Amino acid sequence: MGFIYGLVAKVLTPQEVNRDAFIKNFSSLWKCKEDVSIKEIAQNRFWVRFVCDRDRCQVLDTEPWAYRRSLVLLAETPDDGSIHVVPLRYGTFWVQLHGIPGFCMTVAVAQAVGAIFGEVLWVDNRDGDDCVGRFIRIRAYFDVDLPLIYRTLVTLPDIGEKLIEFKYEYLPEYCFACGRLGHSTQVCVRAYEEVHVHNGICMIGSRYQPARKTYQDFGSLVPPRLYHIPAVAPIYHQVMGHSTRSTVAVKS
Structure with missing residues (x-):
């Protein structure tokens, strides 16, 4: 064989x-x-x-x-x-979507919001279409040449605009200066001395244990800090070759 x-x-x-x-x-x-x-x-x-x-x-x-x-x-x-x-140039991540109201925590909303980040492969839901918990957890496929998205505005039905934060589980080597994976902040700052460091440790999602042990843990995880550090929030996000506005209308 x-x-x-x-x-x-x-x-x-x-x-x-x-x-x-x-x-x-x-x-x-x-x-x-x-x-x-x-x-x-x-x-x-x-x-x-x-x-x-x-x-x-x-x-x-x-x-x-x-x-x-x-x-x-x-x-x-x-x-x-x-x-x-x-x-x-494409990687897969578990991403936590924070800030979605409880009655909007559905698979449809998760897929619409997750599409801002990349291609949604799976939504972690255990009760039909509902995603019960403090946040929605998705598995997404994304372009590693682009900066990681920290937060964005979405328009939810009957609510209006809400600020949604993206937190990444088991975040590997990451540059706080340009927001990209694959090199450290020190290397980026040396190459571009005028770049202002504006991303922070708050992009790292807390450790999550699924109900059944089906995923291989790897690497180290730094827990999120309590303070808030602003990050890049461009008007347009370039995701998987398509331009998507940072303000996204989500249908119910």
Whole structure:
């Protein structure tokens, strides 16, 4: 039986990662039922092959993954086998939507608000269309080349405008200066000395434990602070190739 199912992985960091350490860590961390083969094909880029498709799907379904606080991007191997040029610019995150009134905490509202951030893959609801709790939790697919969104205005039915905050679970290496993943604030400030640091630790969501243990925990988590630090709030958010206004009308 050969390795017929594949993924391409990329560690999102400007620093060169230790190839052998990455291969050893993820060969065991992914807990595949069958054998897995990981080979470096370029700096910080790896070709991951699986014997069975179930293991490959499990790795994708339990994203995000991180290596030493750097986000690991994954993409399926193209049919033509061109693994060296596979574009790797989209990642998956668990995002908490804070500030939505209780009677508006539905799957439809979660999908509409989450679309500002990226493509909503799943809404964590346990009672039909209702999302019960202090916040709505979504799993979303987004463009890592764009700044993370901290907050935005939405127009809710029978309420009007509400300020919604996005908090990210297990936030990896993140720049507080430009709002992007993949490099530290210190590196960004050295390169662009006039950039004002305006994002803060409040973008990190608190640790969340689902009712059933189905997702692999990874990395470290810094709990949110009590103070409030403003962040970038552009008039337009560029999400998945489409321009979306920061004030979004949500239908009931």
